[in-house]
Amino acid sequence: MRATLTLIGFLLSFSFHAQHLIDVYCSEDSCSHTVIDPEVLMVERWDTLAQSKFWKLVIGMTSDTCVVNVAHNRQILGYVHKDDWFCQTENEKKSYKDSVIYYNCLDSNTRIYITSGKKDFYLIEEVIPSISMAIDIFEENHVDPWYAQSILLIESPAKISYSNAGAYGPFQLMKKVARKMGLTVNNTVDERKDFDKSAYAASQLLKTICIPHAYRILCDLGEFEPTGDELWFKLFVLHIYHAGAYNVEKLVAQLDEPIDGMELIKWMWTHEYGNFKNASQNYSQIAIAAMLTLQDIVLEDCDYIFRCESNYYSEN
Secondary structure, eight states, X not given: OOSOEEEEEEEOOOTTSSOOEEEEEETTTTEEEEXXXXXXXXXXXXXXXXXXXXXXXXXXXXXXXXXXXXXXXXXXXXXXXXXXXXXXXXXXHHHHHXXXXXXXXXXXXXXXXXXXXXXXXXXXXXXXXXXXXXXXXXXXTTOOTHHHHHHHHHHOGGGOOOOTTSOBTTTTBOHHHHHHTTOOBSSXXXXXXXXXXHHHHHHHHXXXXXXXXXXXXXXXXXXXXXXXXOHHHHHHHHHHHHHXXXXXXXXXXXXXXXXXXXXXXXXXXXXXXXXXXXXXXXXXXXXXXXXXXXHHHHXXXXXXXXXXXXXXXXXX
């Protein structure tokens, strides 16, 4: 959807919580699409975290460049051309990483990642029409559409493909989960590729499993009673959506003492358990970075802004 995007207004009074919706006008197809304003990320300073900055850089960078970075905090140490990196043997790659550690006076056990740019995958602009459709579906099922936008931005439905684990569709649902949420998935039919059905299944998964388990895990962890509107709580739910409640529960059980808020999410970014590994750690980091990128795309091409009445109300 490479076209002029015009911000034609942000809608108020959305009753799931006081978040703003933005109408974006695309001159190419003469249509307006609704997205959620990620303003709260800046208000709470999530945009200042090293991980958020790192992934925003990666999302906007072409695949021919790789970022040399420290695994646990995503500190950027330099850049290397993709061809120069991948043409090396494993021993040469190890030697290169060792030299980076030595040059930067890092601990010898420091893990170094070489992360290639992912601009070709995260087609944020092309996802905007899908977000608009998903917001309506999630709202109809009384599920906060913030989740719809976040998942779509991470999974990038502009390029639907199978994951290594077998997830498929715009919301990357596993076969077993999709069937449990009412979709038909067999040798001849896979309803995960149907956007509306996949969106409803994803909202149902969040509504009946991810969000309730998030409340339970956090209540068991300490004297936390989240309302469900907190951004850190939503990021916690995203981790359950991706890694499963069992892995998240066992992960946070490793905490020496109960923590919540941003500190809990940051802790999850640097710890592992079971299948909660690098990809799961990255999940909410990418969500934050993709939201910030979306805002840049919208505001960069913005011609004018005005307030207008919202047509979006829930029965919650």
